[in-house]
Amino acid sequence: MAQLSIAGSGRSFQVMIGRRAVSQRRFTSTGNAIAALPGIERSLRPATVRSCLCCGTAFASAGPGNRLCDPCRQGRDA
């Protein structure tokens, strides 16, 4: 995992990896940027590939609660 840092001054801060801004928006304080770090880290984490519990197809899981592939999940919700 690359190290996130916060860059900016005054009323404009961004979350960076190296020299690349990774936050979708600018923050008005370092405190706001720090508060957003966990969510940004989560969004940067590579998706885990799991097998669907329903049909066994490998798919990119969005998280621990995501164990069905999209077609199975949509079929179930419908």
Ligand SMILES: [Zn+2]
């Ligand atoms: Zn499935």
